[in-house]
Amino acid sequence: xxxxxxxxxxxKENPSEASITSHRLMLRAGMIRQASSGIxxxxxxxxxxxxxxxxxxxxxxxxxxxxxxxxxIQDSAIWKKSGRFDDYGKEMLKFxxxxxxxxxxxxxxEELITDIFSKNIMSYKSLPLCMYHIQWKFRDEIRPRxxxxxxxxxxxxxxxSFDKNKEDAIKCxxxxxxxxxxxxxxxxxxxxxxxxxxxPIGGDLSHEFIILAETGESDVFIDKNILNEDIPDIxxxxxxxxxxxxxxxxxxxxxxxxxxxxxxYYKKVNEDDRLQTRxxxxxxxxxxxxxxxxxxxxxxxxxxxxxxxxxxGSYGIGVSRLVGGIIDAHHDEKxxxxxxxVAPYIVGIINLxxxxxxxxxxxxxxxxxxxxxxxxxxxxxxxxxxGIKLAEMDLIGIPWQIRIGPRGINNGFFELLNRKSGKIIxxxxxxxxxxxxxxxx
RNA sequence: CGGGGCGUAGCGCAGCCUGGUAGCGCACCUGUUUUGGGAACAGGGGGUCGAGUGUUCGAAUCACUCCGCCCCGACCA
Numbered sequence: 475x476x477x478x479x480x481x482x483x484x485x486k487e488n489p490s491e492a493s494i495t496s497h498r499l500m501l502r503a504g505m506i507r508q509a510s511s512g513i514x515x516x517x518x519x520x521x522x523x524x525x526x527x528x529x530x531x532x533x534x535x536x537x538x539x540x541x542x543x544x545x546x547i548q549d550s551a552i553w554k555k556s557g558r559f560d561d562y563g564k565e566m567l568k569f570x571x572x573x574x575x576x577x578x579x580x581x582x583x584e585e586l587i588t589d590i591f592s593k594n595i596m597s598y599k600s601l602p603l604c605m606y607h608i609q610w611k612f613r614d615e616i617r618p619r620x621x622x623x624x625x626x627x628x629x630x631x632x633x634x635s636f637d638k639n640k641e642d643a644i645k646c647x648x649x650x651x652x653x654x655x656x657x658x659x660x661x662x663x664x665x666x667x668x669x670x671x672x673x674p675i676g677g678d679l680s681h682e683f684i685i686l687a688e689t690g691e692s693d694v695f696i697d698k699n700i701l702n703e704d705i706p707d708i709x710x711x712x713x714x715x716x717x718x719x720x721x722x723x724x725x726x727x728x729x730x731x732x733x734x735x736x737x738x739y740y741k742k743v744n745e746d747d748r749l750q751t752r753x754x755x756x757x758x759x760x761x762x763x764x765x766x767x768x769x770x771x772x773x774x775x776x777x778x779x780x781x782x783x784x785x786x787g788s789y790g791i792g793v794s795r796l797v798g799g800i801i802d803a804h805h806d807e808k809x810x811x812x813x814x815x816v817a818p819y820i821v822g823i824i825n826l827x828x829x830x831x832x833x834x835x836x837x838x839x840x841x842x843x844x845x846x847x848x849x850x851x852x853x854x855x856x857x858x859x860x861g862i863k864l865a866e867m868d869l870i871g872i873p874w875q876i877r878i879g880p881r882g883i884n885n886g887f888f889e890l891l892n893r894k895s896g897k898i899i900x901x902x903x904x905x906x907x908x909x910x911x912x913x914x915x
Numbered sequence: 916c917g918g919g920g921c922g923u924a925g926c927g928c929a930g931c932c933u934g935g936u937a938g939c940g941c942a943c944c945u946g947u948u949u950u951g952g953g954a955a956c957a958g959g960g961g962g963u964c965g966a967g968u969g970u971u972c973g974a975a976u977c978a979c980u981c982c983g984c985c986c987c988g989a990c991c992a
Contacts, residue, residue: 486941486953487927491985511984565990582992616916616990630992682992691991758992792992826951861952868952879951889951 475819477854477863481518483507484866494689496798497621499810503870505797512618512626519870520797522818524629527661527796528608530815531631534657538649538710539604539633544586546610550576552585556769565613579612584766584788587634591784592772598638601774601784604646606633608793620689622794623754629794635787638776640763643785647679647761648716650789654683654757655705655723657791661800662813664701665756668694668728682730683757687802690752693731697743700726754799761787804894810871811894819852820913822872826860826879836888836903837878843906849913868893874913 482504491508492498500506505520516524532541550568553559559566559578567579580586587605595603608631618626633650637643651667658665663685670682684694703723708715727742729735730753739748767773767783776782804811814820821844825837841853852872854863860879867875877889887900890912901908 483925485926489926490921490928493986508984563990611992613991617986617988619986624991628992632992755992790992795992824951829950859950859952859954861950861954864952866953877951881951 475852477852478856480852482870483517484869492621494620494623494802495805496623496689496801499801499805499869500621500798503810506622508621512615512624514622514625514627519818523797523812523816524794526816526818527793527800528629528631530660531608531657531791531793534653534660535606535631535633538646538653539606539635541607542605543607544580544583544590544609546580546612548578548580548583548586550578552589552770553578556585556588556766558585565615567612567614580609581611581613582630582788582790583607583609583632584634584786585770588766588770588772588786591636592767592770595636595772595774595784597775598777601636601638602642602646603637604633604635606631606789620691621798623689623798624691625794628792631791631793633789635789636772637785638774640785643761643763643787644679645713645716647759647787647789648713648720649710650759650787651681651720651723652705652708652710652716654759654789654791658683658685658756659705660815661796662815663756663796663800663803666694666696666700666728666753667723668696668730668753669724669733670730670758671732678763679759679761681724681759682755683759684728684730684753684755685799685803686749686751687754687799688752689802690754692753692755693734693750694729694753695731695734695739695748695750696728697726698747698749700728754795754802755792756796756799757789757791759787759789805871808865809869812871812873814873817850817871817873819850819872821849821851821874821876821909822867822870823851823853823876823878824860824863824867825853825855826863826877828855828857830880832883833878833880836883840876840878840888840906840909844909847910849910874909876909 484504485502488498489501492501500520503519504517506514506516509515550559562581566581568576570576608629610627611630612627615624615626618624635643635646637646665683665685667681668684670680700723706719708719727739763785764783767786772784773781774784800813800816801810804813823837823841825833827833841851844851854867871893873893875891875893877891882888883903887902890899890901890909899912
């Protein structure tokens with residue numbers, strides 16, 4: 475993509491509407507604009523990142539689940555049946571269509587997927603079944619804030635599992651646990667599983683995945699050692715190994731403020747290992763058994779021939795929130811430093827002198843070379859001062875910058891800069907292959 | 916919903932106290948010179964001062980009402 479053609483309205487100054495880092499940087503880097511309180515337009519650069527995050531989630535979730543797409547608008551009837559129409563309270567947006575029929579904008583989808591299940595699955599032989607979708611949700615938050623971190627409209631991945639008994643349901647829960655660890659790991663986030671309350675979703679087993687951040691909304695108390703745990707290479711069908719991993723990770727003391735117990739914390743964790751900070755919830759696992767299958771009559775014929783309510787769980791990831799979370803974890807004073815896995819462009823080319831024919835020739839050559847290698851690239855071909863272009867490339871956080879200017883060309887090289895480390899590699903002009911080696915190596 | 920703050924050009928702000936018909940920086944347009952970290956000079960365009968009502972000869976400025984946005988708290992992916 476040529477920068478001269480890209481809709482990328484960056485801001486030099488901090489907008490007054492933003493107070494925290496991720497929000498400020500998303501506005502300044504031209505990723506989002508606010509449409510209304512807690513509701514945002516995703517501009518091209520931000521949307522690319524959002525899509526990249528979605529795809530990381532997709533690739534990992536597809537190993538244990540199937541993707542479908544449910545609507546944003548739901549009929550209020552199923553919510554009345556589950557009892558949540560009233561329980562969910564003012565957070566749920568309710569409205570009527572032209573026939574005075576009551577609808578809601580889905581804050582989550584347990585009712586809808588349970589309804590689909592009950593109408594199409596009759597037997598335990600069709601289980602286990604796990605499905606997910608990535609869809610916009612609306613929760614009319616009391617106080618939206620921090621940009622996409624607590625929006626009213628937000629993109630969520632929500633998965634739902636159906637099993638014939640509790641034992642199988644827990645196995646699915648644990649597979650999700652592993653899947654979440656891998657997903658967050660791919661985004662270069664240290665997500666810590668924390669025992670959690672179940673809130674309006676309900677149920678008796680639940681973990682939140684929290685990333686540590688000073689701007690997080692809840693206090694967390696953890697045993698530092700959990701941060702050193704690696705994610706082992708386990709196959710998803712190896713329930714025993716997965717269980718061992720889950721048990722190991724959940725044996726560490728980790729708690730958000732609502733479940734924190736000071737005495738236990740002091741007893742269980744050495745003083746040097748205690749870490750009290752703030753965190754952002756990016757994922758949540760729930761096992762809730764038959765909480766929805768009973769009222770919505772989602773029953774299966776079980777092995778013994780009796781109809782029994784299906785065992786369920788649900789598993790959410792805040793996709794749009796992750797964009798903010800990743801920025802919070804990966805930025806410096808100049809701007810964003812995207813992990814390559816989610817970066818909107820992998821390489822940025824800066825032609826420092828757009829009226830110099832040698833610079834144009836080399837820039838175009840490298841641009842076309844990288845396009846042919848299927849590398850996402852942003853080519854700043856604008857007639858602007860060098861400082862403007864360098865500063866913007868830093869701000870929007872492109873992991874690799876290629877700088878082409880007369881100074882280098884006269885000495886037979888161009889520069890490849892790593893955004894995160896700041897290291898510059900000088901590459902001879904006719905060795906463009908070296909770009910690939912450095913980026914991938 | 917309780918507490919606090921804000922609303923003036925695309926962005927950041929001044930002007931308001933003490934009413935006299937709107938200004939600065941950045942950005943934008945034209946030209947010249949520049950060109951390796953947010954250039955210089957010259958010229959130019961852009962505003963129902965969040966909305967309504969009132970007070971007044973006259974309101975961005977004073978009063979009242981409403982709307983919107985942000986921050987702290989209770990709730991949550």
